[in-house]
Amino acid sequence: MLDQKTLAYINMYAILGTLENLCELDPEARALMTNPKPIALAFDVKGGPKATITFAGGRVRVRPGIHKCDIKIPVGSCEKFNAVINGTATPVPVKGFRYISFLLKDFDALTKLLERYLRASEEDLADPVFFERSTTLMLYVIAVSLSQIGDYDEIGRFSAGYIPDGEVAFSIKNGPAATIHAKDHVLSTEKRYPENPRAIMEFESLELARALFDGKVNALACIGNGSIAMSGMINMIDNLNRILDRVALYLA
Numbered sequence: 001m002l003d004q005k006t007l008a009y010i011n012m013y014a015i016l017g018t019l020e021n022l023c024e025l026d027p028e029a030r031a032l033m034t035n036p037k038p039i040a041l042a043f044d045v046k047g048g049p050k051a052t053i054t055f056a057g058g059r060v061r062v063r064p065g066i067h068k069c070d071i072k073i074p075v076g077s078c079e080k081f082n083a084v085i086n087g088t089a090t091p092v093p094v095k096g097f098r099y100i101s102f103l104l105k106d107f108d109a110l111t112k113l114l115e116r117y118l119r120a121s122e123e124d125l126a127d128p129v130f131f132e133r134s135t136t137l138m139l140y141v142i143a144v145s146l147s148q149i150g151d152y153d154e155i156g157r158f159s160a161g162y163i164p165d166g167e168v169a170f171s172i173k174n175g176p177a178a179t180i181h182a183k184d185h186v187l188s189t190e191k192r193y194p195e196n197p198r199a200i201m202e203f204e205s206l207e208l209a210r211a212l213f214d215g216k217v218n219a220l221a222c223i224g225n226g227s228i229a230m231s232g233m234i235n236m237i238d239n240l241n242r243i244l245d246r247v248a249l250y251l252a
Contacts, residue, residue: 146180
């Protein structure tokens, strides 16, 4: 059974957080964010995550917490926020009604474009450029989800409790990378390669990473044949792998 609070944090920081990277990778996404003045949208989830998303000059930035905003959307629970993200509930802003057209047009189009990348069809993936962008975005979503599950999911917290302080590199060879920080058994993610990783998990290629993300190959077999390279502190990797097993359940 999925924990709704954990899922809410994943939806806020792993899913909506990847809008930042979508705009960096896709010209169509950047073209949607050509509003002349910055627009800041704050989601305030009761008992869950809070974040302010700023749209300006073809870029998106997601910051934890409620900051100065043009649009504010309170959500009564984690369950309701998850329903908003999966499209089965409609949020009502308490501030920023004059930006409704932005929410219904540009923001909606941006999130639908992200969904196309994250739930890519075989036809879309046949395009090499789309394939690379989609796989890159998936790596970032998974990397951020690892930290949310390690911090909020009961089983994930148990595994995080055995991870010593340090940085883990989570990457695709010659491709995108993320850093999983562990500090006092609390995890956080940065979308960059760590300067001094204590452990490394690296996929041999974009194609292998995609096959793993889509459940088409067995991770243990890939570790055995070396197409997933692992090095450094074994207990960091071992416990991170246990958390990684939970990611597929939340992202299904």
